[in-house]
Amino acid sequence: MSKYILKRVLLMIPTLVGAGILVFFLMRLIPGDVCELRFAGTGLYVDQEQIDICRKDLGIDRPMFVQFADFMFGFFTFDFGKSMWTGKPILEEIGLRFQLSLQVAIMATFVATVIAIPLGAISAIKQDTWLDYGVRAFSIAGIAIPSFWLGIMIILGLLIITQEMTGVPWMPPIEYKAIWVDPVHNISQLIWPAVATGYRYSAVATRMTRSALLEVLREDYIRTARAKGLVEKVVINRHALKNSMLPVVTIIGIEFAFLMGGLVVTEQVFNLNGLGKLFVESVTNHDYAMTQSLVMLVVLIFVVTNFFIDLAYAWLDPRIRYS
Amino acid sequence: MTLLEIKDLQTQFFTSAGTVKAVDGVSYTVEEGETVAVVGESGSGKSVTAMSIMRLIPWPPGKIVGGSINFDGKDLLALTDDEMRNIRGRDIGMIFQEPMTSLNPVLTIGMQLTEPMIAHLGMSEEAAMEKAKKLLGMVGISEPERRLAQYPHHLSGGMRQRVVIAMALACDPKLIIADEPTTALDVTIQAQILELMKNLTRELGVAMIIITHNLGVVARYADRVNVMYAGRIIESGVASDIYHRPRHPYTLALLKSVPRMDRQREAKLDPVDGQPPDLTKLDEGCSFRPRCRFAQDHCAKSFPALEEIAPGHTSACFEKENLDKEVKEVVG
Secondary structure: OHHHHHHHHHHHHHHHHHHHHHHHHHHHHOOOOHHHHHHHOOOOOOOHHHHHHHHHHHOOOOOHHHHHHHHHHHHHOOOOOEOOOOOOEHHHHHHHHHHHHHHHHHHHHHHHHHHHHHHHHHHHHOOOOHHHHHHHHHHHHHHHOOHHHHHHHHHHHHHHHHHHHHOOOOOOOOOOOOOOOOHHHHHHHHHHHHHHHHHHHHHHHHHHHHHHHHHHHOOHHHHHHHHOOOOHHHHHHHHHHHHHHHHHHHHHHHHHHHHHHOOHHHHHHOOOOOHHHHHHHHHHOOOHHHHHHHHHHHHHHHHHHHHHHHHHHHHHOHHHHHO | OEEEEEEEEEEEEEEOOEEEEEEEEEEEEEEOOOEEEEEOOOOOOHHHHHHHHHOOOOOOOEEEEEEEEEEOOEEHHHOOHHHHHHHEOOOEEEEOOOOOOOOOOOOOHHHHHHHHHHHHHOOOHHHHHHHHHHHHHHOOOOOHHHHHOOOHHHOOHHHHHHHHHHHHHOOOOOEEEEEOOOOOOOHHHHHHHHHHHHHHHHHHOOEEEEEEOOHHHHHHHOOEEEEEEOOEEEEEEEHHHHHHOOOOHHHHHHHHHOOOOOOOOOOOOOOOOOOOOOOOOOOOOOOOHHHOOOOOHHHHOOOOOOEEEEOOEEEOOOOHHHHHHHHHHHHO
């Protein structure tokens, strides 16, 4: 088992280096750079000299490969440098938002899992009944409805309902407070984006649970379990669910990683200062250092999540554990 | 004493292509401690009959539409689902064809083996594990203690089938249904498994229904044989009668298709010509008629009834008297 873990950890390194190469060179393929944008962004004439000084300051006048080596070395020594746009340390800028994005992602994953696995299981067990149709309609709706629209509806709904019930409209708080500072404030702010994104996310996982479980229920060992005279609940929970969880775990993991950096519009709707917003800003500002760090962070999250998915596989399926 | 009595069982599958009469009026009995074979080609309804006894026909599309199944004084078709569940695995154990897939890959052998004992006999986990160890020893698995903690993929096909047999025997059932228990195994392993099943059922006094398409298996291990074709029993009798005095052209054809070590002049195998009939399109005549070399015009008019031709030997064929010459040729 420890060999398996070690192998997985070592496999992360080439993935990270590959992602580093991609983001570094792709960023530099975009015409213009942060210095041109800073001085000439508004269309004014700027002295070439000034731009050169700026480039020298930021170190982007050095040869590409030197810059790349510098970037990779910095990444593996956890020295990310400063934002080329704001001049603030990148770790500080990301740190603020990371906490918020991580919490929303975890809460959304929780919401999604709690909805998806029971619904998917019911849908599979009651295949082709009204219950199944209902669940499938619910999950198709989840895929079809954009999270940001659902977010807007949630906010409007909250306003209207609280107005009706108490006479005073209530809106989730706008200012972010960490969960250990003010848990009630924190949850009442973040639960709504978590539900809005978690619903769409659960839709994918529900459908996956349903189809995986349907497949497993046709397996010979399920027939064996029934022939043993086990209660249907045991047949499903013990014999079928564990076997059908592999693809579901994969979906949940990938979606989780996606949520960490991909919630641009939803963050906008709920006025959250998360990683998605920072991402968009740093790309439009040609902030190489920030964009690279963000991409590497998201890649790292994907890689680590995949590592945990692999661990979950091994836990779920003993055949993987020993091979 | 009669342990199992199936009367006029009818199981049908309602598919988009039409109603499949998979089992069409099957009747047979199993005495206590007796081994009964059900023989026939794929699609003849042998497995569906077995699954009907267990009431494990998946609905939709399958359903038992008629007949009765009496087991140990109870009408199985009249039991509630809970009552039926208490019979499965407790009074009737089942052994399946595919040992590679009939065990759950993610649960330990111990867990899978002790499950029925904990569920039906109310045994504690420790007591069940103790018994599981004994069971594994009984079916000839070495180091039972270590095996209990292992997973199915650690075991070979033959070993897995031994585990399945142990599982079927776990609650001391009165009847075991073995659905092609050796079809997926190597020939050498087949003999071992059959020998093991024969010895265990004799020792423990368990009755067994063994479903197979291999008449060679039947000759050695069964007391009585039912030959099925297109959802019906077309001949039944004690094993030696079926083997030496077949009274149905289909049985005869099956016998001719079995490779025999003691015959030199028949170097070539003689398979049964043609295909099994489409079970959605059966007419009122004999279903074997299109493949039968003895078929006459009257065979198309009605399905021949099972008639007793000798004590304990029945056949459903209008032309059963005309087989003699060829029977002599085959059986000698």
